Amino acid sequence: MFELPGKIALAPMAGVTDRAFREICMEFGADCCTTEMVSAKAVEQGNKKTDEYARLSEKEQPAAIQIFGDDPKAMAYCAKNLMRFSPWAIDINMGCPAPKIAASGGGANLMRQPKLCGEIVAAVSGAVSVPVTVKIRKGWDETSVNAVEIAKICEENGAAAITVHGRTRAQMYSGQADYGIIRQVKEAVSIPVIGNGDVKDPQSAQRLFDETGCDMIMVGRAAQGNPWIFRELSAYFGARPYAPPGPAERMAVMREHIARMCAYKGEPLGMKEARKHFAWYLRGLRSAAAFRREAVLMSALSDLDRLIEKVLAENPEE
Ligand SMILES: Cc1cc2nc3c(=O)[nH]c(=O)nc-3n(C[C@H](O)[C@H](O)[C@H](O)COP(=O)(O)O)c2cc1C
CATH class of the missing domain: 1.10.1200 (Non-ribosomal Peptide Synthetase Peptidyl Carrier Protein; Chain A)
Known part of the structure; x- marks a missing residue:
């Protein structure tokens, strides 16, 4: 089975996790990272500006490039095209709640079209030889929670691992992440599951592992201005002492x-x-x-x- 490169990942954050920040977080002990999301349409149209989102350095490997869009062909073309940056994996964004991204059909909006999710994962998996991972939410809103269904479809269509952020699209970033849904996904699929939402210290990281059985945790907002969180978490899981920076x-x-x-x-x-x-x-x-x-x-x-x-x-x- 596909193995994840450790226990602690840096989450993709548009406008935050650029190359400089990813390198710093990896140097402080993150086990892998993901780029800001790259538009499949922009890559297809040959927009050179997108290269800057996807360019990776040695210092940040293993690094995944995240892509978004709603057209299986464009997504497959994009993934293949980005292989020139030697990513460790391609991650498909099915969780972004931003109205601009959802309106374009990509991000969390995909979760409302399960068949299309499968087609996208199949097309991307067929186009590249690196692992293809998918990042989803709990569902679109509380009346349409379908993370388990989407995760299974992704698995059936070739996803190597799945990240679950335990909030609906409607919640955006408010309220608390639901770890119950992450556990349900973990129980429903046999590919590795990465749990995400509200990790801010060793205690919350431990709780996410304990309550979901997930294989890896992903840290987003708590790393902003605080790349030491990866030193703190890796010290905690390695039973080593940790001193906060002065x-x-x-x-x-x-x-x-x-x-x-x-x-x-x-x-x-x-x-x-x-x-x-x-x-x-x-x-x-x-x-x-x-x-x-x-x-x-x-x-x-x-x-x-x-x-x-x-x-x-x-x-x-x-
Ligand atoms: C500023 C910002 C930008 C984000 N951009 C992305 C993105 O490009 N792709 C993505 O999959 N998730 C994105 N997210 C969501 C995070 O990856 C993560 O799922 C979310 O913040 C929950 O984790 P946390 O509680 O550890 O922050 C973003 C979150 C924030 C706060």
Whole structure:
């Protein structure tokens, strides 16, 4: 049977898990990662901008490339085309709740068309020789919970593993993830199941494993501004001690993360996108709100360095 590369995965997050952030999370102990979602239609149309979402580096392997769309042929073409970036796997997005993606027919909207889900998985699996995984939600809404049905269809059509985020599309990111549905999927299929939703520390990670029997857990929002969560989780599961980072380490890792964003995207775009990461990295530090306001004006790495000096002056190591 197909084996997952470990116990802890970084979730795909559009606008967050770019190459720089994936590399940092892998260096802190994530066992695999997934790119931001890539539009099958854009790849089919030869849009070169999408290459930047799919480009992978050695430092982040095993990395899956996630694709979205609703046309089996376009999805298969896209997956095949992206093999030039040497992904470890291709992941199919059947969970994105964003109205723009759902309106295009892709993402969570696919869960309302079980037959089409099967056709897409079959087409993509037939087009590439790497494992094809699928990421689904609990269902579209509480009146149409069908994660088990969709997971079985994916398995029958060649999926190597399935990730289940225990929320409906209607819930978006609110409420609590339902671990019961993840357990039901795990009991219904024989391919590995990756559980997802609300992991934020070792206790919640342990609960997700215990309550669902899943083979791997996937961490999303809790990694924002906190790539150390992977060090913390791998220390916990490896029975090793863990010490949270102090302000100096937090700022040094943030500096490295943002420097890589600038290196990969160019400084103007890198610095613009870095503002939200800056805000996340500052959570819990003294005068964070004031520094966040100043960060809006950052446009070069030298601005960031000046701000980091001020942050560290206000937040000495304890
Ligand atoms: C900002 C943001 C962007 C996301 N983008 C994607 C995406 O591109 N593809 C996807 O499958 N899921 C996406 N997700 C969903 C996450 O992968 C994950 O399923 C969800 O956040 C629940 O996990 P968590 O509770 O650990 O955050 C996104 C979530 C967030 C918060």
